Amino acid sequence: MASTYEAAVTSGPIIEAKGLGVKFAVNRRRKRSLREMFIHGSKRDPNAEGSEFWPLRDVSFDVAKGDCVGIVGKNGTGKSTLLKMIAGVLIPDEGKVSVHGKVAPLLELRAGFNDNLTGRENVYLVGSLHGMPEKEIDARFDEIVDFAEIKPKFIDTPIRHYSSGMKVRLGFALISQLEHPIMLVDEVLAVGDKAFKRKSYEAIDRMLANDRTMVLVSHNEKDLRRFCNRGLYIKGGTLALDTDIDSALAAYNEDTRVEIEERKKKDAAKKKRAEEAEKKLEAEQRAATSDSAEGKPVDSAEKPEGGSADKPDGKDGGQAA
Ligand SMILES: Nc1ncnc2c1ncn2[C@@H]1O[C@H](COP(=O)(O)OP(=O)(O)OP(=O)(O)O)[C@@H](O)[C@H]1O
Numbered sequence: 001m002a003s004t005y006e007a008a009v010t011s012g013p014i015i016e017a018k019g020l021g022v023k024f025a026v027n028r029r030r031k032r033s034l035r036e037m038f039i040h041g042s043k044r045d046p047n048a049e050g051s052e053f054w055p056l057r058d059v060s061f062d063v064a065k066g067d068c069v070g071i072v073g074k075n076g077t078g079k080s081t082l083l084k085m086i087a088g089v090l091i092p093d094e095g096k097v098s099v100h101g102k103v104a105p106l107l108e109l110r111a112g113f114n115d116n117l118t119g120r121e122n123v124y125l126v127g128s129l130h131g132m133p134e135k136e137i138d139a140r141f142d143e144i145v146d147f148a149e150i151k152p153k154f155i156d157t158p159i160r161h162y163s164s165g166m167k168v169r170l171g172f173a174l175i176s177q178l179e180h181p182i183m184l185v186d187e188v189l190a191v192g193d194k195a196f197k198r199k200s201y202e203a204i205d206r207m208l209a210n211d212r213t214m215v216l217v218s219h220n221e222k223d224l225r226r227f228c229n230r231g232l233y234i235k236g237g238t239l240a241l242d243t244d245i246d247s248a249l250a251a252y253n254e255d256t257r258v259e260i261e262e263r264k265k266k267d268a269a270k271k272k273r274a275e276e277a278e279k280k281l282e283a284e285q286r287a288a289t290s291d292s293a294e295g296k297p298v299d300s301a302e303k304p305e306g307g308s309a310d311k312p313d314g315k316d317g318g319q320a321a
Contacts, residue, residue: 019095
């Protein structure tokens, strides 16, 4: 098989991100894409004020057809945000992302499902939103429900009554039926039980063997190493490394190790300061107790001879003898 980098040269990248950046307003919803509005409604927060921050900025990379790219990094560094920009559900404020092919997104546990619709209705709605003709959904419906292990009595129940495992299984079963060339997966593999995990691993293996391209956000190193050939390490709001998955994970793990060491040192220093302060206080209390046991008035012990109780510096006009 040609290396992914050769594939990129011969057929061009399937995903191209150039100088991508997105800013969020604190306490304010941002502009929504059409797809977001369709799924979540068009209400917009009237509060136009609020400070802004850039979770991601200046992110550029290419993905070649057939690549499986893992995105790694600490919580809150913008991994899901990046995936949403690739999926087109979030519009970048800077730069551009070009995606040459249809995208099958598993970006959230519910796969875009509406809680008030039944499992069956959701399969038809979300399937058709992703371009599956009704006849095709009819033909694949039983397979989807079987794969998801949803008992027949539950398929016509609103999915708000489903467990999170049931929702994620149904979402995965549906999205994995799409024959789109690009699959975006955000953490959903973590949710299913062992048996479902094995099935979804096999489904992903099949898709990757079929020359699909996948971008996977995960904190599970096993999953990342199992599927991905490439790794993007997001750090401090930008792309710190674009390399093979093992090197990306090694860099991330090393940074985490250093951070934990530094935190431990800070905690130890803080604990030491607290212990010293406590010892000092105890010593002062002991001194005060022994002074009062000897009958000395505690305050006068500190007073210079001839000084006044009100003015310990003795500047009350009295002269020290
Ligand atoms: N719609 C939004 N409005 C405001 N801030 C947001 C929005 N979506 C995400 N954020 C913020 O952007 C930052 C990046 O979030 P994101 O979910 O992309 O991180 P992540 O790397 O996927 O985190 P995790 O590993 O915890 O899933 C976070 O600080 C998050 O709170």
